[in-house]
Amino acid sequence: MRETLYTFNRSPIKRHHPVGKRMGSKIYVHKKYARRVIPWELFALATQIAETYPFEFNCVCYDLAGKIVRLDEAPDFDTAREPAVGNYLRISPADGFKLGKSPNIWHHKWLWVDDDYEGFDVDASYEWSRTWLAKLKRSARGVEHQWLAQLAEVGLE
Numbered sequence: 001m002r003e004t005l006y007t008f009n010r011s012p013i014k015r016h017h018p019v020g021k022r023m024g025s026k027i028y029v030h031k032k033y034a035r036r037v038i039p040w041e042l043f044a045l046a047t048q049i050a051e052t053y054p055f056e057f058n059c060v061c062y063d064l065a066g067k068i069v070r071l072d073e074a075p076d077f078d079t080a081r082e083p084a085v086g087n088y089l090r091i092s093p094a095d096g097f098k099l100g101k102s103p104n105i106w107h108h109k110w111l112w113v114d115d116d117y118e119g120f121d122v123d124a125s126y127e128w129s130r131t132w133l134a135k136l137k138r139s140a141r142g143v144e145h146q147w148l149a150q151l152a153e154v155g156l157e
Contacts, residue, residue, distance in 0.1 A: 005129055008137045013108055013129065021111035025065035030077070030112045030119075034060045042069055046091045053099065055089055059112065068092045074106075078119035081128055082107055082147060104142045132156055 005013040016022040020029035020037050027037050034043050038060065046069040050057060057071035073086035085102035106112075110125035132140070135154040141147045151157065 002126055005126075005133055007133065007139070013111070013133070015111050019112070019114045021106075021108060025063055027062045027064065028106065028112055029060055029062070030117065031058045031060055032117065033112075033114060034062075038062045038069060039067075042067060045069075046071055046089075049091055049097055050089050053089065055087060055099070057089065059083075059085075066092060066094065072102075077109065080105075081109075081125075082144070083109060084144070103144070105144050105147060106142070107140050107147075 016027050019033045020027040059072040059074040061070040070088050070090045072088045074083050075086050077083040082105040085104050087101050091097045108129050110122050
């Protein structure tokens, strides 16, 4: 079990039970673990809809409050320290579905997977979070150029 990390304002950073990154009512998880956090019927419907588009997803965002599933392309999830969202397909029981694209990046990707994940070094990702959390004394930005500027301000590349 990993030591819980904390943001600058002492909010804990730890995996959602059993896996995933929780932010408010949303849980972010790699596709491999989606069935652990998303009701099967809803995930099956989302993947069925996704099959009708030229769209390959590898990450999922599940909004517990609205029962909304967003399938994210995240093309550099395994290779980037902070992967980009990319194209997405949002499926809502109330609003139907829509395609979109996001330039945002994600932090703490080790939360999205279990320790058995083989796509990247989970321990190294955790250690990267530990490193920058110790130096950054404000909220991490979710836009790449702003994030890189924050890292440069605290002497990290």
